Structures are given as structure tokens and as C-alpha cells.
Amino acid sequence: MYDFAYHRPKSLADALALLKGKPEGRVMSGGMTLIPTLKQRLAKPSDVVDLAGVKELAGIKVEGNNVVIGGMTRHADVATSADVKGAIPALAYLAGHIGDPQVRNRGTIGGSIANNDPAADYPAAVVALNATVTTNTGKHAADSFFKGLFETALGEGELVTSVSFPKAEKAAYMKFPNPASRYAMVGVFVAKTAGGVRVAVTGAGPSVFRVKAMEDALAKNFSSAAIKDIKIPADGLNSDIHGSAEYRAHLVGVMARRAVDAANK
Amino acid sequence: MTISVAMTVNGKSVSGKVEARTLLVQFLREHLGMTGTHVGCDTSQCGACVVHVDGKSVKSCTMLAVQAEGSKVITIEGLAESADKLHPMQESFRENHALQCGFCTPGMVMSAIDMVKRHNYQLDEATVRRELEGNLCRCTGYHNIVKAILAAAPAMKSAGV
Amino acid sequence: MTAATGIGARVLRTEDKRFLTGTGRYVDDLPLARATHAYFLRSPHAHAKIKSIDTAAAKKMPGVVEIFTGKDTADAKVGGLICGWVVKGKDGQPHKSPPHPVMALDTVRYVGDTVAMVVANTADEAKDAAEAIKVDYDVKSANIDLARALDKGIPEVHPEAPGNLIYDWEIGVKADIDAAFAKAAHVTKLDLVNNRLIPNAMEPRAAAADYDKGTGNYTLWSTSQNPHVLRLILSAFVLGIPEHKLRVIAPDVGGGFGSKIFCYNEETMVTWAASRVGRPIKWTAERSESFMTDAHGRDHVTHAGLALDKDGKFLALRVDTIANMGAYLSTFSTAVPTYLYATLLAGQYTTPLIYANVRAALTHTAPVDAYRGAGRPEATFVIESLVSKAAAEMKIDAAELRRKNFIPSTAFPYQTPVALQYDSGNYPPIIDEAMKIADYKGFEARRAEAKSRGKLRGIGFSSYIEACGLGPSRVIGQLGGGVGQWESAQIKFNPTGNVQILTGAHSHGQSHETTFAQIVSDKLGVPIEAIEVVHGDTATTPFGMGSYGSRSLAVGGSAIMKAADKIIAKGKKIAAHLMEASVADVVFEQGTFKVAGTDKAVPLGAAVFAAYVPHNYPLEELEPGMDENAFYDPSNFVYPAGTQICEVEIDPDTGTVEVVAHTAVDDFGNIINPMIVDGQVHGGIVQGVGQALMENAVYDKATGQLVSGSYMDYTMPRADNVPSFKLGNKVTPCPHNPLGVKGCGEAGAIAAPAAVMNAVHNALAPLGVKHVEMPATPLNVWQSIQGAQPAAAE
Numbered sequence A: 001m002y003d004f005a006y007h008r009p010k011s012l013a014d015a016l017a018l019l020k021g022k023p024e025g026r027v028m029s030g031g032m033t034l035i036p037t038l039k040q041r042l043a044k045p046s047d048v049v050d051l052a053g054v055k056e057l058a059g060i061k062v063e064g065n066n067v068v069i070g071g072m073t074r075h076a077d078v079a080t081s082a083d084v085k086g087a088i089p090a091l092a093y094l095a096g097h098i099g100d101p102q103v104r105n106r107g108t109i110g111g112s113i114a115n116n117d118p119a120a121d122y123p124a125a126v127v128a129l130n131a132t133v134t135t136n137t138g139k140h141a142a143d144s145f146f147k148g149l150f151e152t153a154l155g156e157g158e159l160v161t162s163v164s165f166p167k168a169e170k171a172a173y174m175k176f177p178n179p180a181s182r183y184a185m186v187g188v189f190v191a192k193t194a195g196g197v198r199v200a201v202t203g204a205g206p207s208v209f210r211v212k213a214m215e216d217a218l219a220k221n222f223s224s225a226a227i228k229d230i231k232i233p234a235d236g237l238n239s240d241i242h243g244s245a246e247y248r249a250h251l252v253g254v255m256a257r258r259a260v261d262a263a264n265k
Numbered sequence B: 001m002t003i004s005v006a007m008t009v010n011g012k013s014v015s016g017k018v019e020a021r022t023l024l025v026q027f028l029r030e031h032l033g034m035t036g037t038h039v040g041c042d043t044s045q046c047g048a049c050v051v052h053v054d055g056k057s058v059k060s061c062t063m064l065a066v067q068a069e070g071s072k073v074i075t076i077e078g079l080a081e082s083a084d085k086l087h088p089m090q091e092s093f094r095e096n097h098a099l100q101c102g103f104c105t106p107g108m109v110m111s112a113i114d115m116v117k118r119h120n121y122q123l124d125e126a127t128v129r130r131e132l133e134g135n136l137c138r139c140t141g142y143h144n145i146v147k148a149i150l151a152a153a154p155a156m157k158s159a160g161v
Numbered sequence C: 001m002t003a004a005t006g007i008g009a010r011v012l013r014t015e016d017k018r019f020l021t022g023t024g025r026y027v028d029d030l031p032l033a034r035a036t037h038a039y040f041l042r043s044p045h046a047h048a049k050i051k052s053i054d055t056a057a058a059k060k061m062p063g064v065v066e067i068f069t070g071k072d073t074a075d076a077k078v079g080g081l082i083c084g085w086v087v088k089g090k091d092g093q094p095h096k097s098p099p100h101p102v103m104a105l106d107t108v109r110y111v112g113d114t115v116a117m118v119v120a121n122t123a124d125e126a127k128d129a130a131e132a133i134k135v136d137y138d139v140k141s142a143n144i145d146l147a148r149a150l151d152k153g154i155p156e157v158h159p160e161a162p163g164n165l166i167y168d169w170e171i172g173v174k175a176d177i178d179a180a181f182a183k184a185a186h187v188t189k190l191d192l193v194n195n196r197l198i199p200n201a202m203e204p205r206a207a208a209a210d211y212d213k214g215t216g217n218y219t220l221w222s223t224s225q226n227p228h229v230l231r232l233i234l235s236a237f238v239l240g241i242p243e244h245k246l247r248v249i250a251p252d253v254g255g256g257f258g259s260k261i262f263c264y265n266e267e268t269m270v271t272w273a274a275s276r277v278g279r280p281i282k283w284t285a286e287r288s289e290s291f292m293t294d295a296h297g298r299d300h301v302t303h304a305g306l307a308l309d310k311d312g313k314f315l316a317l318r319v320d321t322i323a324n325m326g327a328y329l330s331t332f333s334t335a336v337p338t339y340l341y342a343t344l345l346a347g348q349y350t351t352p353l354i355y356a357n358v359r360a361a362l363t364h365t366a367p368v369d370a371y372r373g374a375g376r377p378e379a380t381f382v383i384e385s386l387v388s389k390a391a392a393e394m395k396i397d398a399a400e401l402r403r404k405n406f407i408p409s410t411a412f413p414y415q416t417p418v419a420l421q422y423d424s425g426n427y428p429p430i431i432d433e434a435m436k437i438a439d440y441k442g443f444e445a446r447r448a449e450a451k452s453r454g455k456l457r458g459i460g461f462s463s464y465i466e467a468c469g470l471g472p473s474r475v476i477g478q479l480g481g482g483v484g485q486w487e488s489a490q491i492k493f494n495p496t497g498n499v500q501i502l503t504g505a506h507s508h509g510q511s512h513e514t515t516f517a518q519i520v521s522d523k524l525g526v527p528i529e530a531i532e533v534v535h536g537d538t539a540t541t542p543f544g545m546g547s548y549g550s551r552s553l554a555v556g557g558s559a560i561m562k563a564a565d566k567i568i569a570k571g572k573k574i575a576a577h578l579m580e581a582s583v584a585d586v587v588f589e590q591g592t593f594k595v596a597g598t599d600k601a602v603p604l605g606a607a608v609f610a611a612y613v614p615h616n617y618p619l620e621e622l623e624p625g626m627d628e629n630a631f632y633d634p635s636n637f638v639y640p641a642g643t644q645i646c647e648v649e650i651d652p653d654t655g656t657v658e659v660v661a662h663t664a665v666d667d668f669g670n671i672i673n674p675m676i677v678d679g680q681v682h683g684g685i686v687q688g689v690g691q692a693l694m695e696n697a698v699y700d701k702a703t704g705q706l707v708s709g710s711y712m713d714y715t716m717p718r719a720d721n722v723p724s725f726k727l728g729n730k731v732t733p734c735p736h737n738p739l740g741v742k743g744c745g746e747a748g749a750i751a752a753p754a755a756v757m758n759a760v761h762n763a764l765a766p767l768g769v770k771h772v773e774m775p776a777t778p779l780n781v782w783q784s785i786q787g788a789q790p791a792a793a794e
């Protein structure tokens, strides 16, 4: 790891001020992605601004029809939150299946979605539930937040402050983990909300994506039978030693059907 | 960048000057000479380095020393009440032959204690196996580790730890 | 008093307390004053010429003490690393032996090959400086694909081995085999890959060295399974430091599984450089370096055939294997696919004719050498896969076909057609017991129940034989081995009656500190708390060959028995003197010397005290002191055997294989500590399950990059990948060692891959799947199912 200057602001305003004028500065939430990256010397930030002391960023609130999760909220807290379990159990389930207990004790939702790893779990929930990502400068709709491989709509100096998830009538997440890393090789989040049905897939492509054909079929008939004949094209999907594009395409179908069944339970 | 850090490790106040990039595990091993916490990988996956920070199990290889500023850290060295009285989890590992080379052991024990507490002293085999996702052992085949943790849960409860 | 701690007792381990309280001492834990830290710059290319190395800028970086390259070691005439086992090919010539410099000279030959060593005040500074070294490479095309490594036109790894061939070796008579196959009623053929594995002991390799200018003595702390052998190699072949001037200490070592047997360049370099730098040097591998540079295991491509008569009797076995050696020959690499592999091909069976042809090939990949089981898992996988396949083809029950061909218990000692003479064994009761424990009878009901849940359930057998406890030195010598294979022990009583056992074996998880103490406790009647086992330091322990090949107890334990006998013999003389009796009348029972038929008695402790305070002592005939040394060279290998039965459930939609039950019944001869033996079996099984279902070292075939170079891509078995195991045991004591013991360290890993894969094939048979290659990952299984479906539909 290269050395850097370390800061631990107590407020969002201080954090933003610290980042100002430091193009090579990076924020750190849980550090579960940033620190491994630094250890591999894949990044050389001048400054690391640790958000752990920014109390206003952590915590879970239910606001009307939405569950609002602060950017610094740890995966373990989402997984065990009574509010989340009550409103969107599938989201708690998802958080409880990110990494291992020690990763969940540190990693945060803000860090996860800002990083937008193609194999990360949260992006599937954000897109399927049509959540809104709030930052210090404004709001992003889920569909326009995730731009591509490790790419988001976040601008220079823009931080995720919270994510607001609308409650779901029915929802479930099915993850087929990569056998080695246990990240999502294919993860499918299916949700039926007031806004309609959404099917979001992570792990399979360069970034999270929706499966329109499945959404349409499920809107008419929310059952796994309704999507059993829908084939996902393998073109453009990820391929590695653990899964070919064809295999991932196949798994999207399997996981989607299982998610629908789980959502219907 | 050199920074001063201060924290409590196993009940004792400690402090030191570290680089910003110094990991908590390096601080423990190299600055404090507490080599019970091990390093088994460079991708945050093996769990040999697990310690408790403010009551939660974390990978000390994936946390900067400065992030533990002001925290209460417990390591494997801080578990036993005395030289003769091991923590029930340590005792159970011994009783059940849950260690061979001993390298994964400190991390396993720290993860196991955290797991038992989070599950309110009630665990079944499948849960223990799933909860050990972040801890690799190459020697024991996990069989006896699982057994040891299941046996330790009630022992911890009755010992009130 | 000793019953609870003697032979056969479940004694809790002596070593546990330090490991459980964080006070174990592994190499990286050493506090060395003024230590510097080494970092090795490694080749990013599989095959390249080094045009130039420029260290000027790096040398100016903060904290840098010294930088060494291959040129420095060549100028200083540092020797190359050696391969200690000469294998003679069909042509009678010794294997090709290309040079293995400690650092690359003008060519790099695998990703990870060592290019430079940076020594700096801290590990981070060393790494910072390594990045500033400029190496100009001329990248060449690489030879990565083992199956094609011996083909014409493939890039050569070393000019000393034309066509990449290290040896072309055979055992058995080919013509006889061909005739037997020609007239067989049934022939089962199998092409398979024995997947390449990365050992992954949880403690990465580490080395630290110090040089004492005043005495000229070197000390090397190394994560070694055999410190004496390491010292011997470094002294005699590589560094030329006289043996008595080099002390090698292997303190607590966090697992080895073979990978820490070998002499590596990093430990060589830190030792060599310590005198040049004038300060201690420490090096600890990062896990990614372990992936790249620890000697890998297995990696065979094999074509095999089994000929049977119409009743299923085995007539002949034919095996053709290409074994990967990697880019350089590691310490014991040549022996693994020959003497530790092909000689095991009889398995538990009476197969009268066996022929094996093994060609060892170089590739631009990390060196390959012994990994848990070393050759024997590969042999077992070939045999047991063939047998189960033959059973399926001939529609004979898999257990029945095995039983039909087992060597009968009355046939021991049994001479196999592939050189080994099995000393003892009784195989049918083992498989019976395993089938009982596994509830074989209930399998079809379980299969049907699984089917109702949409799962494919399968069952698989693996009946293995193992030759271990290396080994008679004379035989090893005849086969080309470069070292003796005895073991040593010293039992040293202190005047106050407590005991130190000094052993040349090394414990890195095997529990010697407990097992060896149990032997002495049992034999001499000393309480186990009064016994200390000392190992791992060439300065304090007698020369020994170290621990690998399940040899510690069978050979090292036998040496301890011999030393204990000497203690008793001497004690008898002292006691006879003290009791004024004739030595012939003195007996030793439960720690006390007695004269039969009288109430005269001298406890061992009193005899020991007399030996150290020899006031009333037969000094004319007997030396004072109670300190006995023994060396034990076995008369044969030992032959553990057993059967494993695995049950899997496969999710046909995803290809996921779950091991739902796994039974192992073993014959390890007499057992000193059943708890420890079971633990060895558990660990071995999981390494075998790992090979069968998860682990795979994958190099990119074009670039030679190690694709599975971290836990992100190399699938390690985790707790939720395996069930709890069901174990049983049967005992036929080893007839030729004093403890009657065999070895238990490798059995689990030897038998498991075939048991698991046979279960996978059994589960998939209804879908028409003929063959799934290891590892049976979800992708691999799913693709096999896809490939088979048209056939099944026919």
C-alpha cells in the first residue's frame, strides 16, 4: 500500500471540504473494497477521508412508504434491522448474504453502490426496487445511477448519503455465488411494487441490468411459470473460469424463477 | 503521513506512531509485538486476522490502525482469564481437537465467539458452517471446528461470557 | 497412571495451549533486532529473455539496503537448486536435469520466477523500491498446455531438455499387457486429467536469516517440514556453508502438505544475503506469491485402460501419463509421478499385469512437486475411476466388483506386479464396515427421496492403498533417491526425572508433541506432563529426515521405541546393581524395575537419579547419564488401506454438487491417539473433496498468467462446502515396525477424489453423462449435462 494522508471528519460538510481540491483524494466508508485495492497497489490516493465519524450518514429510517438507509450503514445492520425485515425482507436477506460476517460488520451500502462492482449484490436491489440514491448534490433514479463496469453517475466530489427503497408488495433475491469469491456470479432481484414488476440482474453482465421480457410476463402473471420459456441472450455477458456467458445466461433464468417462487411464499 | 493512535487492546491502553497505511494487524503484530493475530492472505478472505473491535469481529488486515483510534480491541491474547483458565471457546477447541497447525486458530476462535453471541448462544450445524464463511482452515476439514463451536455455545452461556 | 495417556488413549494435545492463546511462534512472529525485510521482484511473463535489469533508481529509494540480481548470485558462485531423486528412463539414462538458478540469469520461465531481491528497512520500502527496478524483457511464446507440451514445435523451456522431455519412464512389460487386452472380454477405457492444485497451507512460506560475524555462523528460520534436509541441501549443494556453520530452525509451522518440504530460492537468498547485508533479513510471502511460487501438486494427463474377463476379474491395467514438472525440477519432483505413483497402480487388487508409461514434461509454469499424498492420490484416482466405470459398464455392483478383485487376506505378504510388496492388510471387512456406516442398503430410497426434491443423488466408492512411511533407505537408494530415509530419536532424561524426546521429524499440525509423548509415557511409565518433545532445530535435535509421506510415526515413532528400549536396557543394569540382583532377573513394568518373585523394586526415576548422581553405581561397566539415541531404518514401507463412500446431490438446473454424506473406514494399523488420527482423516478428506469439486490451478494457455492466483479465483473448501464425516477403522498391525503402526496423514486426500467423482458420475448417469473432468465445478457439471442431453434423448 502507498502511504496517504488520513482524515476523519465529523460531519459531511467537513468531509466535503477535505475532498475539495484533491482530485486524488478518496472517501472511505467500510474500506472493504478500498483497503484491498490499496493493498494491491491498484490505487494511489493522496488523501483518504474516512466517513466513519460522520454520524449523519449512518442509520435506517422508515419514511412513509420508503425505507431510507444512510450511506454509512453497514451490511450487518441492514441484515438485522427490524425495520428492513418488516418492510422489505428481501433486502435484509440480500444484505445478510454479502460476503462473510466480518465483511458485513464493516462494509456499507454507500461504498458498495458507489463502487458498482459487477458482482456486487446491492445494485440488484437498488434497481429492482427502483430506489432513489441521494447524494450531497441531488438525487439519482436507480436506472440512471449504474452506468457500467465500476461506473456510476456520481460526479467529482459527489458522495452517496442515503438510499431510499420503496416498500415492496413482493420481493426476493436469489444469489448464485461465485464458488471462489462468493460474490454474485448471478444474482437476481425480483420485486413487485406499486410501480410495477422489476427484475434486476447482477453478476452476469458488466453492470446490473433489467430483464424487460421477464418484467412484462410477470406483470401479467407473477409466477415462475410465466417466465420459464424466456431465454436470456449470452451476448455481452461476463465469462471467466467459473462461468461462461452461456452458463450465466442460463443461471439468470434459474435464479429468476427461484426468486419469483420465493417472493410468492 | 505519521499519525499517533491510541486504543485499548485487551483492556490495556496502548498508543503509538504509525503511518496512515499501517494496518491494524501490523500495529498489533509489529508495534505491539502481539503476534497471536495472523496474516494468511492478501485479499481479505482467510480470516486468520480476525479480532474484535468494539465488540464486533473484523478482519484486522482490512482495517487501518488509525480506524481503530479510540476503540476497544480484543485479540486472541486477551481471551483467557488466566494462564490456567481458558475462555470456554478456547477450551472447547482443545477438547474437540479443533486445531492442528494452529495458524487459522486465533481467527477461528475470534469469529466463533462473535458468532455465538450474535446468535444468542443458539446455533445449529448449518448455521455454524455458514457463519464460518470468512475463515479458512486447511488442516482440520472443519469437522472438529464445527463440533467445538456447537459445544462452546452452551458453555459460554453458562459461564456468562 | 499412564493408561489415560498411553498408547491408544484420546489424549488432548500438549501443543494446543500456545496455539489457542496466541503464543505460538511462527517464523513471521520472530522479533529480530535490526532486521531488514526482503521483497522479491518476480517475472510478470511466463517466458521471456531478460535484456537488462536497471536497479540504479531503486537503489536510491528510501530505506533500501541492498538489491541483488541473478548476476550477483552467479558472480558469487551460488549453486543452483537441486532435484534429489534420479529417475532413469526407458533408455537407462538419468532424467534430464536443467539448471535451476536461485534467481533468473538471462531467462524467466514462469510467472513468478525470481528476478531480483530488494532488502530494505521495512517490507513496504522493499516493495516500493522493487517497483522502481526497470527490467527490459523480450517476451517469447510459452509452453503452458501440458497435453501438448511434448508435441513438436512447442517452445522449449530448457535447451538441456529437448522437446521438454525430462524422462520417458516405464514399469511392467508392455507386450504382455497388449496380449491381455487383446483377449479380454471387456475393456474399460478412461481419459482423464488430474487437476493441478495449489497447496495453500494457511501460513504462507517465510524465512528469516541472521549471520554472526564473530563466529561465522548462520541461522535460518524457515517454514520447513524438514530442517535437517534443508540444511544439508543448502550446505552441500547450494551455498557451500559448512553444515556445522548453518543452523536451521523450523519453529511452529502453519501447515505444509508437502509444499514446505522443498528447498526454495527465497530461503536460500535470505541466508546468502544475510552475511552480505550484515543485518538479519526477514521475508514472508504474500498469499499471491504463495499461489505463484509454492510448488504446485498433481497435474497429470492420463489415458488408462482396464481389461476384465467376463466375470469381472481384472486381467490387466494399462496407464499412460504425462506429468507436469513445471519450469524447473523441484526437490523431489521426479519421484512423484513414478515411484510414488505407478508403483501404486495395483491398488487393493490382484490385477496380474500392469504397465505404466510416464513421461515428465516441462512447461512454463511453477514447479510441481509432492502435495498431500504425492502420486498416490493420482494413482488411486486412475484405478478407482476405472473400477467404478467398469462396474457401471458391466452392470456389476461397484462394491461387488471391488470385492471380487481384492487381494485376499491370506495372500500377505503380497507381491504386486509393480515392485511393491504389501506387508499386511485385510480389505473385505473394511468395505463391509464402510457400507454399513454409510447405510448402502438405504441408498436407493435416499436417491428416490432426493429425486422428489428435484435433486440427482449419487454414491461413489474409493478403495485405496497407500505405500508410505518412507522408507527402507536401501530401496530408496536403488530407486534413485538421494538421501537416506531413516529417522532418529533421542530420549534424554534430566536428573529430576523429566524427559525430553528429541526427534528429527517435524510437526506442523501432526501433533507429534502429543503422540510421541504418549509413546514414551506408555513405554516408560512417565507421566505425560513430565515429557517434552523437541523438534525443528538442527542445533538441538539429531539429524532426521523430517515429516512427509506419513512417515513420522511409522519411522520416527519407531526410532523413539528403539531409544526407549535402550533406556530400559540401561535402567535394568542400574536397577540390578541397586537391587543387588542379576540383570537377567530384572523386569520392567509400569515404570518400575522389579526382580521377579521378590518385592524388590526400583522406580525408573530412581535409576535415572542414580545415573546422574552415580555414587552407588556400576561405573566400571556402565557410563553415567540417561540419554539414548536411536536411528531406525524401516525394512519396508507401510501400507494403510481403506474405503471411502461418498454421497452427493446434484442440482441439475445449476450443476451444483453437494457432498451430503462421506464415510471413511481405514486400516492404519495400531492407533496411538484416535482423536488425532480422526482429525488427520477429516482434513485429508476435505482436501480431496476440494480437488474433486473446487480447486483448480488455471494458467491462461496463451499468456501463462496464473488465472486462479488468489482466493478470489482459486476455490478453497470452506466449512459450508462439506458435511460432518462418518469414520470407522479396522486394524491389521504393521508386522515390521515395533509399534505396529501405518500412517494416516495422507489417506483422506488419497481416497476422496475418486469417491466424490464416482458419486458424481453415478448421480449423472441417468442423464447420459459419460465423463466429468475434475474439478466438477457447477459450470463443468452443467456443461456436461448440456453435452449429454441429446445422447440421453436418443
Ligand SMILES: Cc1cc2nc3c(=O)[nH]c(=O)nc-3n(C[C@H](O)[C@H](O)[C@H](O)COP(=O)(O)OP(=O)(O)OC[C@H]3O[C@@H](n4cnc5c(N)ncnc54)[C@H](O)[C@@H]3O)c2cc1C
Pocket (backbone or CB within 6 Å): A026, A027, A028, A029, A030, A031, A032, A033, A034, A035, A036, A071, A072, A097, A098, A099, A100, A103, A106, A107, A108, A109, A110, A111, A112, A113, A114, A115, A117, A119, A120, A121, A122, A154, A158, A159, A160, A161, A181, A182, A183, A184, B043, B044, B045
Ligand atoms: C472478502 C470479501 C467478500 C465480499 N463479498 C461481497 C459479496 O458477496 N457481495 C458484495 O456485494 N460485496 C462483497 N464485498 C464487498 C463489500 O460489500 C464492500 O463492503 C463494498 O463493496 C464496499 O463497501 P465499503 O463500505 O467497504 O466501501 P469502501 O471500500 O470504503 O469504498 C469503496 C469505494 O467507494 C467509494 N465510496 C465509499 N463510500 C462512498 C460514498 N458514500 N459515496 C461515494 N463513494 C464512496 C470509495 O472511495 C471507494 O472507491 C466483499 C468484500 C470482501 C473483502
Ligand code: FES
Pocket (backbone or CB within 6 Å): B038, B039, B040, B041, B042, B043, B044, B045, B046, B047, B048, B049, B050, B059, B060, B061, B062
Ligand atoms: S489475513 Fe486473510 S482475511 Fe485478513
Ligand code: FES
Pocket (backbone or CB within 6 Å): B098, B099, B100, B101, B102, B103, B104, B105, B136, B137, B138, B139, B140, C202, C254, C255, C509
Ligand atoms: S489448523 Fe491449520 S489451518 Fe486450521
